């Protein structure tokens with residue numbers, strides 16, 4: 001039997017690049033929009049790439065040994081990916097989820113054998129929340145101190161260079177090969193910023209005139225906006241927001257993207273539903289947001305005939321409690 005896969009780690013990367021031709025026709029797009037289907041990674045999202053690379057490199061550097069406990073602050077996909085690969089390598093895994101995360105996310109992590117907790121369970125983070133002073137730095141510091149106190153290893157996707165490096169090593173080269181070196185515009189939303197920065201760095205080295213477009217949710221489509229609209233999940237804004245909410249990678253990355261497009265969750269939902277009907281493409285919420293921005297680019301006359309590559313971090317299955325497909 002020559003075609004049996006015995007480790008899920010072999011099923012990370014080499015995801016398809018899909019062109020929704022019917023949607024392109026229906027909307028008279030002037031460019032091709034090519035969607036990188038990242039739910040084809042083992043564990044179901046793009047975060048498999050970063051999680052596996054951070055784990056493997058920490059092992060190589062002697063920072064972790066089987067039996068150790070790994071800790072991460074995550075809203076979902078990184079947690080699921082770490083739970084998947086950590087267990088197989090003999091590690092325990094504890095995930096601190098954002099307050100307000102759905103019950104679904106706790107249940108999924110528990111099913112994977114991880115130990116989910118709330119960020120507000122850490123007293124220093126709770127104190128920041130109570131004073132309305134929560135920041136990325138505050139979360140990182142709180143989880144770092146908690147890990148040190150317990151002798152755990154904080155893998156820290158927000159600052160771990162092996163996160164963007166995974167995309168520099170794999171996502172970027174895959175896109176370049178799949179388009180035969182004809183990638184003109186690269187589009188992605190950002191959570192930690194690892195995908196956007198690592199992939200962009202590789203593609204820009206190959207094609208210095210490549211345009212990188214970062215996508216963020218508009219104000220009404222962010223967690224805690226009070227608009228009553230869904231938030232676009234798993235991502236953070238990085239332009240024109242107080243720096244305390246910006247991830248460390250995005251804070252120092254102004255030169256890596258050329259434009260920022262803001263999208264609304266309402267428009268993203270409309271796009272997602274149409275794509276599902278026209279091409280059977282079942283996008284998650286940040287994928288729908290990124291595709292919505294790619295469509296805007298594909299309607300600009302100056303982009304006629306170009307290839308736009310857009311990242312779809314996960315599919316729609318984890319978003320059924322939102323209005324994305326209602």
Ligand SMILES: Cc1ncc(COP(=O)(O)O)c(C=O)c1O
Pocket residue numbers: 047076077078189190191192193194195196233234235284286287313314
């Ligand atoms: C659904 C979803 N979209 C986008 C991202 C952004 O990925 P990155 O952290 O590489 O910026 C994440 C990250 O967790 C995610 O879960």
